[in-house]
Amino acid sequence: MMINQAGNPIRVGVLGFGGLGQAAAKILAAKQEMTLVAAADHKGYVYRSAGLDIDAAISAYDKHHSVGYLATGGVLSSNSIQDLVENADVDGYFLALPNLPNTFMADVARQFIHAGWQGVLVDALKRTSAVEQLLELQSDLQQAGITYLTGCGATPGLLTAAAAIAAQSYSEIHSVKITFGVGIANWEAYRATIREDIAHMPEYDVEKASAMTDEEVAALLDKTNGIISLENMEHADDIMLELAGICDRDRVTVGGVVDTRNPKKPLSTNVKVTGRTFEGKTSTHTFTLGDETSMAANVCGPAFGYLKAGMAFNRRGITGLFTAAEIMPQFVR
Numbered sequence: 001m002m003i004n005q006a007g008n009p010i011r012v013g014v015l016g017f018g019g020l021g022q023a024a025a026k027i028l029a030a031k032q033e034m035t036l037v038a039a040a041d042h043k044g045y046v047y048r049s050a051g052l053d054i055d056a057a058i059s060a061y062d063k064h065h066s067v068g069y070l071a072t073g074g075v076l077s078s079n080s081i082q083d084l085v086e087n088a089d090v091d092g093y094f095l096a097l098p099n100l101p102n103t104f105m106a107d108v109a110r111q112f113i114h115a116g117w118q119g120v121l122v123d124a125l126k127r128t129s130a131v132e133q134l135l136e137l138q139s140d141l142q143q144a145g146i147t148y149l150t151g152c153g154a155t156p157g158l159l160t161a162a163a164a165i166a167a168q169s170y171s172e173i174h175s176v177k178i179t180f181g182v183g184i185a186n187w188e189a190y191r192a193t194i195r196e197d198i199a200h201m202p203e204y205d206v207e208k209a210s211a212m213t214d215e216e217v218a219a220l221l222d223k224t225n226g227i228i229s230l231e232n233m234e235h236a237d238d239i240m241l242e243l244a245g246i247c248d249r250d251r252v253t254v255g256g257v258v259d260t261r262n263p264k265k266p267l268s269t270n271v272k273v274t275g276r277t278f279e280g281k282t283s284t285h286t287f288t289l290g291d292e293t294s295m296a297a298n299v300c301g302p303a304f305g306y307l308k309a310g311m312a313f314n315r316r317g318i319t320g321l322f323t324a325a326e327i328m329p330q331f332v333r
């Protein structure tokens with residue numbers, strides 16, 4: 001069993017308590033090796049060293065849009081991340097935050113460095129340019145004693161790691177093609193995810209999508225019947241596979257379909273890795289996710305698997321920035 005240095009389960013915090021943050025909390029409720037002790041959202045945070053009452057946290061968020069309203073351990077704050085980091089004993093955080101603007105996650109990483117905090121950080125970042133900003137913090141993270149694992153969701157994340165494994169059969173990789181299908185019952189459950197997806201649509205960008213009101217997003221989705229179809233996205237799977245030495249980034253493509261009005265996936269999420277074997281044969285490995293697995297399961301499960309792996313690294317004094325394509329996640333019991 002994975003325990004922290006005090007002999008207890010790993011103390012976990014979740015930053016961002018929207019769709020993914022709440023799913024992450026529900027996943028941790030059933031784990032023995034990790035305890036959720038902290039959560040933060042835009043308006044406040046909650047910290048309880050013995051572990052959060054997850055149902056109460058979700059109900060406070062539903063009612064008041066912030067965990068800061070919780071009677072036990074809740075604090076309202078407009079600077080919730082910094083206040084939590086300064087006041088809580090946490091071994092590792094999952095950053096389930098919107099990356100809006102596109103510099104936000106790198107700014108949060110800097111906040112941790114400046115606070116003198118040490119431990120493990122895991123994100124589910126999506127854009128190549130966002131991962132590039134974190135790469136610039138490589139030596140700062142290392143010196144700060146932070147083990148930061150980036151791109152640890154589904155794509156990038158689970159599918160990128162699967163591609164790294166599939167590549168081992170080949171002498172040369174010709175292409176890595178990721179196609180995702182996401183089905184959610186309503187877009188409001190994952191506002192940041194949907195805004196960031198809209199930012200990839202023709203005629204949109206991150207700035208434009210983040211400035212859209214909820215009504216404008218709903219009006220756009222009305223026009224498309226709730227469907228967002230994307231191809232040739234700027235997705236960090238490319239830089240992660242390049243950094244892992246698997247192939248040049250231009251051989252990696254990512255696209256998919258999001259249905260914001262139906263929890264059934266519009267297509268099966270898969271990654272196809274095509275290459276040439278040492279005998280000169282061209283072949284394709286395909287890894288397909290089960291249609292019953294939700295986006296939340298495929299993002300938050302890997303994120304905690306990487307957090308556990310990051311803890312093992314951190315304890316051995318291995319710090320700095322890593323991606324999901326260069327480390328094997330560990331299974332959290």
Ligand code: NAD
Pocket residue numbers: 015016017018019020021040041042043080081096097098099124125126151152153154155156157189190191192193194196295299
């Ligand atoms: P959401 O909109 O449902 O929730 C965001 C949460 O962050 C809210 O609780 C909000 O209060 C909080 N927040 C916003 N600004 C904050 C601040 N300054 N300080 C503290 N808290 C703040 O978001 P979501 O749909 O759960 O998505 C979260 C992220 O996960 C997005 O960036 C999305 O792109 C990413 N994601 C990654 C993958 C992947 O496979 N890699 C898949 C889906 C989503």
